Amino acid sequence: MGTKQQWDSAVDIYNEGMGEEGDKLNNNLIHPTIRKILGNISNKTILDSGCGSGYFSAEIAKNAKSVIGTDFSGKFIELCQRKYKYIQNLKFQMLDVTEQMPFNTETFDIVISKMVLQYVKDILVFAQEAHRVLKSQGHLIIAIDHPFNTQFYFAQKLTGSNNPKYQTLSHYFDSSAQTKLSLWDKVELTWYPKKIEDYLSPFILNGFCLNSIKEIEEEKQNTLIPRILILDFLK
Ligand SMILES: C[S@@+](CC[C@H](N)C(=O)[O-])C[C@H]1O[C@@H](n2cnc3c(N)ncnc32)[C@H](O)[C@@H]1O
Numbered sequence: 001m002g003t004k005q006q007w008d009s010a011v012d013i014y015n016e017g018m019g020e021e022g023d024k025l026n027n028n029l030i031h032p033t034i035r036k037i038l039g040n041i042s043n044k045t046i047l048d049s050g051c052g053s054g055y056f057s058a059e060i061a062k063n064a065k066s067v068i069g070t071d072f073s074g075k076f077i078e079l080c081q082r083k084y085k086y087i088q089n090l091k092f093q094m095l096d097v098t099e100q101m102p103f104n105t106e107t108f109d110i111v112i113s114k115m116v117l118q119y120v121k122d123i124l125v126f127a128q129e130a131h132r133v134l135k136s137q138g139h140l141i142i143a144i145d146h147p148f149n150t151q152f153y154f155a156q157k158l159t160g161s162n163n164p165k166y167q168t169l170s171h172y173f174d175s176s177a178q179t180k181l182s183l184w185d186k187v188e189l190t191w192y193p194k195k196i197e198d199y200l201s202p203f204i205l206n207g208f209c210l211n212s213i214k215e216i217e218e219e220k221q222n223t224l225i226p227r228i229l230i231l232d233f234l235k
Pocket of ligand 1: 056
């Protein structure tokens with residue numbers, strides 16, 4: 001099954017699991033940092049790229065000037081359009097992040113990509129397009145699984161205290177596709193491991209400056225592990 005079909009098949013599970021507020025991982029680890037970077041968004045035009053079930057797009061639309069949520073899954077977009085048709089300043093449309101965006105140059109104040117790019121093999125077009133559609137001084141905010149997460153579990157495995165629930169990658173430099181039971185152990189999803197360099201270089205090469213970086217830890221088995229990486233780029 002291709003990644004698009006995998007995500008199409010996960011729409012109901014994702015929508016139910018996230019609800020209208022997000023799961024624990026999002027609420028405890030991801031949203032507080034993103035909200036802090038966003039600051040006051042009352043006059044901001046925002047693109048939520050890879051919006052999934054749309055709950056976060058809808059939440060930020062409450063305070064933003066306008067929000068567009070995009071996703072390559074037509075099923076997610078149909079769901080979002082149905083759920084949030086009453087919100088005037090929020091629109092959704094189908095879009096693959098590996099393709100050119102149908103938006104004019106310098107349209108958005110902020111582009112958000114929350115927990116998407118680990119599932120995308122090549123993020124170069126996204127880096128180019130995000131830069132093009134952002135206004136000068138615009139922010140690109142990216143949240144992804146921390147690339148070191150799998151290395152922690154691999155190290156644990158080596159010491160004999162393996163937790164079979166977690167994916168281990170024996171080689172930090174191995175970028176081959178991996179498939180793992182995800183979304184609360186309900187759906188097989190393919191992800192493309194990337195090094196920190198792979199997440200930074202395409203954006204810096206395309207003219208972004210790294211404004212801030214946040215490594216968010218999670219406590220597992222009495223140990224703090226690197227769980228989420230948040231990158232805030234400035235055009
Ligand atoms: C983990 S979900 C995150 C959804 C949302 N950003 C959130 O935080 O709830 C990943 C999303 O990325 C989307 N996605 C994966 N690959 C994509 C691609 N190439 N283009 C656009 N969307 C993609 C999936 O359909 C899914 O909605």
